[in-house]
Amino acid sequence: MTDTIIPAQNNIYRPAVMKIAATRNEAPGVQTLRLEFQDPADQEKFAAVYRTGMFGLYGIYGEGESTFCVASPETRKDYIECTFRQSGRVTTALASAEEGDLITFRGPYGNRFPIEEFYGKNLLFIAGGIALPPTRSVIWSCLDQRDKFGKITIVYGARTVADLVYKQELDEWAERGDVELVLTVDPGGESPDWKHRVGFVPTVLEEAAPAPGNCIAVLCGPPIMIKFTLASLKKLGFEEANVYTTLENRMKCGVGKCGRCNVGSVYVCKEGPVFTAEEVSAMPAADL
Amino acid sequence: MSEPFEPKIVAFVCTYCTYAGADLAGTSRLKYPPNVRIVRLPCTGRISPMFILKAFQKGADGVLVSGCHPGDCHFDHGNYHARRRWTAFNALLQFTGVPEERVKFSWISAAEGIKFAELIDSITEEIRTAGPFEQYHKLIAETGSAASV
Amino acid sequence: MTKILYSDDLTTCFSTWRKEGIMTFGPVQEAGNSGFREVQDEKELDMNLILTSRTLKELFFPRTEPMLSYSIGKQQIETSEFLPSEKPCIIFGARPCDAAGMAMDDELFNWDYRDEYWFRRRSRSVIMTIACSTSDDFCMCTSLGLGPDSAKGSDVLLRPLASGKGWLVEELTEKGDKALQSIASLLKEGTEEAAPTAEVPVLFDLEACTTWLADPENFESHFWKEISERCIGCGTCTYLCPTCHCFDIQDEGDTYEGIRRKNWDSCSFQLFTMHTSGHNPRNTQSARWRQRIMHKFNYFSLKFSVNSCTGCGRCTRECPVDMGVRETLQAISTLQK
């Protein structure tokens, strides 16, 4: 586990105010918001602390706060992007917010991806559905300093073509030439003009067969996908210590007080959300 | 000088009878006090006691619940169900000391524009006399004050 | 020679403090239920209680507390904070188990991020604890490494005199000393004996329990299902626990104005950990009971080198189905042997 970075705060429950600078529909029910701090002091605090992997609590007064990752990379700290699926009370309110509206943000909290430890290595990114956002912040952190890394492979899958998020960026990555992009949708989720693969992420991953040597894998997705993909990675020869993932549990405080997010003795908010597969294996599986 | 007290009254009404009755009151140019905010629902069967609690939570001084006369329900028996519910809920409100003038129930048909206007007139006057629902307002105010410790 | 505070002087004692602008709190009994609240004078106190039914934590971590108020206008959000006042407080007549609980939760509320709501109240308060000379069937402080006269978390410890006419006074902290200074003239020198402290039997071997709990093999033991089969999943044990600190953050109001509150929450509740997706990491009552025990006797001590149970016994005393930490640890203690 990387160390948690603690921002200076007076009242840890008081959020900063952010303006929605842009909204983008990603997929049915999935939206990205680009947010800008209203108070330069908050922006300064954020920029001083933020590292890829950290998360925040996004809120709308009157509805509450909801936890998700910061989807923008540490190489671009003058705004925050977040991507979420409209599902509960807060995300429903966020989804109906418009450009120019004000929302709140608490954070960034948690630990980070140790990106400097990835220098000189090949990188394999694997994401499923709405879990591309946490992966994406790592992807951009690396692409923004492309020369520091070896081969970069991105395997991304969703249930259907419509459910793929960041479609523009997927095109951008496909066209760069220095990234291998493998896209897949679950069987039955393909559209008539779908030119990429059809199949579940673990299967497609095994077919793509990236070499485990000198390679770091970053894996984010729903629990069931993680479970099977970890098995596939093992089969391919990846060591658990070289596989990074994020855990997402229900949170209210984000700062280790409210008592919900722990898996065994590990508080996801304080000691996560970024863990190696080795660290996850050491946690009690029944608590995940 | 404080302004004279104007009661806030929320009326939950069914669309087929009481709402139509209110409409008739309007088109007949009958005058009734503007203190009532009407919330239109498909049927009294849809009016949950939760609505009444919500109205008080938001500061209402009085609530009226009204629908079709027994036998006239557009959905045949929604108001019969409502009547049982009201009986229980009304008893509960009485037992917990919510003054009788704060919650009223009535049957008003689409033809009873006059009854609607008169009823609104009388309950508004009754609540105006009784004054603001201070007991409840005090509880609301407490939620906005710092913890007692 | 020790200092003695006589019961007869308590009236003057309280009035002196209040004249100095100090808020006075103490154990009070109302409608068969007891807890701590502000009192004007000592007559309101119930000094005969072995332990209040509700805990001291309410004075530092109220069951519901407004944190922020917000009002939203065009292109602006205004918030203001409800930070607790810094007016000094004296809490008279806490019990050692409750006082210890506050010290334990200090660790949590200061874990890298400092919870001002907790600490403002903590730093303004002086806890004057009365050592226990009686106990009931549920007391188990001695099993947790504490005792009827533990000083942990207290600023002043009062030992009841054998005569029942007052207390021997021991100041433990600077804050405690300061509170005593204002009543210095009421503290008499004397040689009276203190009443013997309550005899609280040791019910289980705590070390054996923590060893068993620390073994990952036992996390999925059948034991958890068996011990918690009758748990009905209410929040009584957690809400009446001096150290349980879990909370929820809730907004009340509308999208124009309202209040963000911190409310007690409980790991016993099914919805506590439920994700929006419907996935629930602790989906069964046994998993939730395991969480409560593990949290107190494993996780908390891993983080802060102290178990978060004071042995007050309320979880067992008040449980509608007669469960509690006591039964669970007694059972583990036997398993381990």
Add this chain to the structure above:
Amino acid sequence: MSIQEQYRSRAKELLGEGSVKMVIGYGVGTTATRRRPIFITSPDETDRLVLDASCRTNLAGYLLREGLLADQKSIAVFLLPDGVRALNILAAESQLATAQIVVLGFEIKGEEVKPLEGTAAGDFSAIIAERKEQRKAQPSHEMAVKLEEMTPAERFAFWEKEFSRCIKCYACRAACPMCWCRRCVVDNNQPQWVNTSSHTLGNLEWNLVRAFHLAGRCVECGNCSEACPVNIPLHLLNGRMTDEVLTAFDHYPGADEQQEPVLASFRKDDPETFIL
């Protein structure tokens, strides 16, 4: 043979012959007078069962444990007459099939425990009918009478004080065999009808909602009042609701399993005394 012995041997027999997979009963508790619910699945363990005048908890709620009755096997349960009524209501509300339940019925008179004849929920209709008459004739709780004599303002003040203590632990809900909703209305947040905070307003709202949802369903077993850690007299609220459904609709909750839920049924000539 003591009644405890009789019931132990019945439980042993039921488990031994395999006609039930579990017996839900009472066992010894932390102190001499405390009893706790126990779940016996082996005939060898029936000696752990206790039956005496301290066995007052209504155990019917345990029958709704997720998946417990899913395998269609039977379960025997110790029930007071109120418990049998709870069973009837649960059956009427399609939460369980009484055919799966073997009732080990008993009643407590003073400090004496008496056996009740019968094994199926329907076997207890006579005693329940008798209870209905007793309930009708029963004078209201002393405090309820006092409350009725108060002015509305005094009543409001009384309940305000009582509810101000509520800590929202939801022990009343958890202990109640009738509170079987998978997700309680107060736990739904879209919309959030009543406040979840335990300030007095939120507490008043919660207790009104709960009392109303139990109108005509409460069997007055006392589980909620017993469970309440801050001693709120919930039985007064529920008792008042029972008075109302009895007098207005002649409805005695849980009379039998065919009984229609009082608020999900109606008569065209239901009384109306307060509707304008």
